[in-house]
Amino acid sequence: MSSPRLSVPRALRVPFWAQILLGLVAGALLGWAARSGDVQWLITTLDKIGSIFIQLLKLAVAPLVFFAILVSITNLRKVNNAARLATHTLLWFMATSLIAVAIGLFIGLVTNPGSGTGLTPADGAKPEHKGSWLDFLTGIVPSDVITPFTELNVLQIVFMAAVAGAAALQLGEKAEPILGLSQAILELLQKALWWVIKLAPLGTLGLIGTAIVEYGWDLISKYATFTADIYVGCALVLFGVYPLLLATVAKLNPLHFYRGAWPAIQLAFVSRSSVGTMPLTQKVTERLGVPKEYASFAVPFGSTTKMDGCASIYPAIAAIFIAQIFDVQLDIGDYLLIAFVSVIGSAATAGLTGATVMLTLTLSTLGLPLEGVGLLMAIDPIVDMMRTATNVAGQALIPVLVSAREKILDHRAYETASASPLDEGQPEGKQEGALPAAA
Numbered sequence: 130m131s132s133p134r135l136s137v138p139r140a141l142r143v144p145f146w147a148q149i150l151l152g153l154v155a156g157a158l159l160g161w162a163a164r165s166g167d168v169q170w171l172i173t174t175l176d177k178i179g180s181i182f183i184q185l186l187k188l189a190v191a192p193l194v195f196f197a198i199l200v201s202i203t204n205l206r207k208v209n210n211a212a213r214l215a216t217h218t219l220l221w222f223m224a225t226s227l228i229a230v231a232i233g234l235f236i237g238l239v240t241n242p243g244s245g246t247g248l249t250p251a252d253g254a255k256p257e258h259k260g261s262w263l264d265f266l267t268g269i270v271p272s273d274v275i276t277p278f279t280e281l282n283v284l285q286i287v288f289m290a291a292v293a294g295a296a297a298l299q300l301g302e303k304a305e306p307i308l309g310l311s312q313a314i315l316e317l318l319q320k321a322l323w324w325v326i327k328l329a330p331l332g333t334l335g336l337i338g339t340a341i342v343e344y345g346w347d348l349i350s351k352y353a354t355f356t357a358d359i360y361v362g363c364a365l366v367l368f369g370v371y372p373l374l375l376a377t378v379a380k381l382n383p384l385h386f387y388r389g390a391w392p393a394i395q396l397a398f399v400s401r402s403s404v405g406t407m408p409l410t411q412k413v414t415e416r417l418g419v420p421k422e423y424a425s426f427a428v429p430f431g432s433t434t435k436m437d438g439c440a441s442i443y444p445a446i447a448a449i450f451i452a453q454i455f456d457v458q459l460d461i462g463d464y465l466l467i468a469f470v471s472v473i474g475s476a477a478t479a480g481l482t483g484a485t486v487m488l489t490l491t492l493s494t495l496g497l498p499l500e501g502v503g504l505l506m507a508i509d510p511i512v513d514m515m516r517t518a519t520n521v522a523g524q525a526l527i528p529v530l531v532s533a534r535e536k537i538l539d540h541r542a543y544e545t546a547s548a549s550p551l552d553e554g555q556p557e558g559k560q561e562g563a564l565p566a567a568a
Contacts, residue, residue, distance in 0.1 A: 145329075145330075145392055149396070151330065152330035152331060152332075152333030153333050153334075153337050155334050156333055156338035156341070157338070157341055159171060160337060160339065160340065160341025163342050164341060172339075172342050174335075175334070175335050175342060176339045178331060178332065178334060178338075179332060179336035182325070182329075182331065182336065182400075183336070183401075185325045186402055189321055190281060190283070190404050191278040191281055191283075191286055192278070192318055193315070193318045193322065193407065194287060194290065194404060194429070194433060195278075195286050195290045195293075196290070196314050196315040197290075197315060197429035198286075198294065199293050199297070199311055200294075200311050200315050200425060201429045201430065202291060202297075202298070202426065203294050203304075203311075204426060205422070205426050208420070208422045208423055208426075213535070214427075214535065217531050217534070218430070218431075218527060221530060221531060222431065223472050225366075225370070225437060225526075226440065226441045226471055227441075227468060228366070229370070229437040229438075229519075230444075230467060230471040230472070232365050232366060232370070233444075233445030234445045236361060236362045236365075237358060237445060238449065240354055241449075241453060242354040242355040242453070243454045269284055269285065269288050270288060271288070274289065283404065322408050326396060329399060329400070332399060332400065340510055352505075355446065355447075355450050355512075359443060360512070362442040363438050363442055363519040364515075366437055366438075366442065366519055367394075367518065367519050367522050371383070371386075371522060371526050374526070374530060375526070375529070378533075379529065379533035379534060380533065381529070381533055381543065385543055385544050386417065386543075389413050389416055390410075390413050390417065390522060392413060393409045393410045393412075393413045393522075393525060396409055396521075397517045397518045397520065397521035397522075398518040399514070400517070401513045402517065403432045403433075403436070403520045407429060407432040410428050410521055411424055411425065411429070414427075414525045414529065416542065417529050417543050418532065418538045418542035419532045420537055423531075423532065423537070427524075427527065427528040427531070431524035431527060432524055435527065436523075437520060438515065438517060438518070438519030439513075439516045439517070440487045442516070443487070443512065444487050444488050444491040445467050445468075445471065447488055448463075448488075448491055448492065448497065450501075451497055451498070451504065452497055454501065455500075457498075467491060467495070
């Protein structure tokens with residue numbers, strides 16, 4: 130006779146969002162203590178905890194992106210009106226990016242983030258790598274199949290996966306063994322990433338603690354207006370534009386969306402990785418009532434191309450900031466160029482962590498000095514948290530929006546989506562991949 134299984138009463142469980150919050154508060158306190166007292170062992174410990182967490186997230190990124198895109202494209206064959214869904218998804222990606230860049234430009238023009246900072250052109254330095262339209266277009270196609278994985282060039286990985294997916298669709302039944310293997314590998318990678326995501330509260334402690342140790346408030350004070358602009362701009366999109374679209378376009382209660390999507394938004398804020406958050410983003414999107422076959426296409430696609438924070442709000446405000454530091458006057462044509470780059474070139478952000486490539490692409494298009502990138506590198510980790518949270522919220526929002534308009538959204542699932550999907554497993558009673566709450 131087997132022994133009874135011990136269980137922790139639900140009332141005593143700590144929800145995942147609370148674990149993240151505790152890690153954030155503990156990290157801030159430990160980081161402040163380490164910085165104030167110059168406690169080297171604590172500084173080193175916080176740095177190691179944070180860096181190992183990010184390394185674990187990045188470990189599976191390249192194969193995860195490849196197999197997620199490949200499987201998602203082939204899964205579209207199971208969806209009615211697949212071409213229509215894909216087209217509408219892309220159009221909404223572009224429309225919301227345009228709204229986000231308009232908000233970024235408005236905030237930058239109103240606040241003048243580069244004025245009164247005390248920074249000069251001499252404080253900047255050219256980046257080692259820069260983006261250009263030629264590099265963007267020619268860089269999509271890899272020179273071999275290995276380098277994109279070793280150098281983590283996500284854009285080239287997406288290209289190869291898309292080609293492989295399209296070829297598999299053309300082959301039909303002959304490709305079924307490959308598709309079965311690809312699906313199994315994808316599930317294996319997602320399972321491994323779930324284990325890493327369980328460590329997010331600990332990773333939060335290390336990452337926030339290290340940020341406090343390295344930057345404190347001294348650096349932020351020089352970039353106070355710029356930092357505030359990024360956070361306000363992202364907040365307006367995240368808590369203004371998105372709820373408005375849900376309420377008016379999709380006729381949905383926005384509160385249900387945030388209750389269901391919040392775990393992914395939290396993890397994105399901490400990890401600063403849209404791709405690393407992708408398995409969780411897809412899970413919460415499905416829990417919000419989006420059909421699995423469509424979600425498995427829209428979320429991986431969005432995780433590499435839908436960047437309202439990094440590719441719209443940030444480059445718009447950053448371009449104005451740099452132009453003011455270097456005393457360059459921008460006109461209406463320049464602002465239209467910023468909008469064009471943000472809408473068309475957002476896939477460029479897939480190549481590197483953060484938005485450096487997108488920023489250099491914007492600056493080079495405008496003819497602004499690339500030394501301006503150096504002015505923003507120090508503050509990048511702090512603003513990147515809010516940028517990535519906005520990215521991921523948008524990546525979950527668009528599939529919900531399109532599903533509602535196409536009448537394929539499960540409204541009951543949307544209205545009952547758990548506030549903490551990590552605590553209760555997947556829908557349909559299936560527990561694989563669920564993250565139990567810590568006791």
